[in-house]
Amino acid sequence: MMRLPAAILGLFLAFQSPQIPVVQLPPAMTFAEWLTALRAEALQRGVSEATLDRALTGLEPVPVVLERDRTQAELVLTLEHYLDRRLTKKMIRTASTMAKDHAALLRKVSAQYGVPPGVIVAVWGLESNFGRFSGVRPTIATLATLAYDPRRSAMFREELFDALAILDHGDVDPSAMKGSWAGALGQPQFMPSSFLEYAQDFDGDGRRDIWKSTPDVFASIANYLSAHGWDPSQTWGREVKLPADLVPRLADVAPLRPQGCLAERQMTIALPLDTWRELGVKTATGAPLPKADFTASLVDAGRRRFLVYPDYEAILAYNCVHAYGLSVALLADKLR
Secondary structure, three states: OOOOOOOOOOOOOOOOOOOOOOOOOOOOOOHHHHHHHHHHHHHHOOOOHHHHHHHHOOOOOOHHHHHHHHOOOOOOOOHHHHHHHHOOHHHHHHHHHHHHHOHHHHHHHHHHHOOOHHHHHHHHHHHHOOOOOOOOEEHHHHHHHHHHOOOOHHHHHHHHHHHHHHHHHOOOOHHHOEEOOOOOEOOOOEOHHHHHHHOOOOOOOOOOOOOOOHHHHHHHHHHHHHHOOOOOOOOOEEEEEOOOOOHHHHHHHOOEOOOOOHHHHOOEOOEEHHHHHHOOOEEOOOOEOOOOOOEEEEEEEOOEEEEEOHHHHHHHHHOOOHHHHHHHHHHHHHHO
């Protein structure tokens, strides 16, 4: 099953809410009947009866979750304007304060996972407003609603089983397992499948508490990025300037990628950094590009353009939207 991006919410500044009727729940099986069958399968998968009693007793679908699922946000600002709105002086100032307040912990986490403190803080800030928000919706009810609904039932059914496994492990109590309307958990906004694979117990208390434990939150974010290819010997990329004669022939020299997630399809194919230098591309300050043996892709944000390196793709693995990836990368640069 394709893994969902870890963060579902928080990227977009404007919303459209068309009057789309909510799809009726399948009449062939009531929610109670469906829940009985789900419970039986969960038992077969090894979830204990005690956990199922605590998590599923009295469970009912949540209509507002379906409403949110059918009226998701649409990006109406350009990427360039989004970055201007998102990376405000207040945001940068708060990130800097948080980086200083947690400097000792961030050094420890960075030393273990190889991800720079600034990148960890930037992801943390964008996902949870620096720990102020980790979601308010009960996760089991949310995922059960989306799993019962026929639109994407298979995907959310697996996430529901993963959420029950988290409860069975004892990382969090059912009453405390809360997240977004789509089931993303805690301050890192991990889907349950990502939690099981990447969440860390950095404070050593035997629980992977991504809701309240700052050490666990930082380590989980860093572990996710590290597992998706973050290379501590590189950086994410840099803003660049293109020579005027390159712009009209860019599609021939470096066409867009034919496959991948949304943001990856909006990037050019990767070319050696030496090739970009030979094409006349320079840094935003006008300096020559550094000499390095890795490849880079171009991201066009209107008046601003960026050459992004393999580390940038680790950020996109968290959420494959350039508004997110560049916000993380540029905020991290401010903290470097």
